[in-house]
Amino acid sequence: QVQLVESGGGSVQAGGSLRLSCAASRYTTDTKTMGWFRQAPGKEREGVARVSSPGGGVKVYADSVKGRFTISLDYAKNTVYLQMTSLKPEDSGIYYCATGTGGARIASTQNWDYWGQGTQVTVSS
Numbered sequence: 001q002v003q004l005v006e007s008g009g010g011s012v013q014a015g016g017s018l019r020l021s022c023a024a025s026r027y028t029t030d031t032k033t034m035g036w037f038r039q040a041p042g043k044e045r046e047g048v049a050r051v052s053s054p055g056g057g058v059k060v061y062a063d064s065v066k067g068r069f070t071i072s073l074d075y076a077k078n079t080v081y082l083q084m085t086s087l088k089p090e091d092s093g094i095y096y097c098a099t100g101t102g103g104a105r106i107a108s109t110q111n112w113d114y115w116g117q118g119t120q121v122t123v124s125s
Contacts, residue, residue, distance in 0.1 A: 002026055002114040004097050009119030012087055016123070020082040022097030022116055027053070027078065030113065033100040034073060034080040037109070038121070040093035047106025048095070051080060060106055065091075087123045094118040 035050030
């Protein structure tokens with residue numbers, strides 16, 4: 001089993017910034033990527049960004065956050081970060097981190113095998 005613990009959520013005004021962190025208890029040999037998803041009330045969970053593991057060389061972002069969010073991986077600390085800037089009210093939701101196998105993509109929750117419990121992000125206008 002892998003435990004993922006997110007932190008860093010909170011309430012900010014539009015245009016503000018937040019940095020989310022996700023600490024993993026360990027990696028498995030199947031872990032090829034780590035990512036962030038979010039879910040707003042009444043909406044499906046959507047992928048935000050992912051980063052390849054262990055090297056961190058491949059980063060993929062949802063169109064809605066490109067240029068505003070940055071994902072990074074500190075493999076030695078088993079931690080993935082999501083720096084969020086220029087936040088908008090539509091960025092509000094619960095943010096989840098997850099570990100994924102080689103087939104994991106942000107377009108789907110398929111192949112993401114471990115999930116954190118989430119951290120709330122609220123952006124007010």
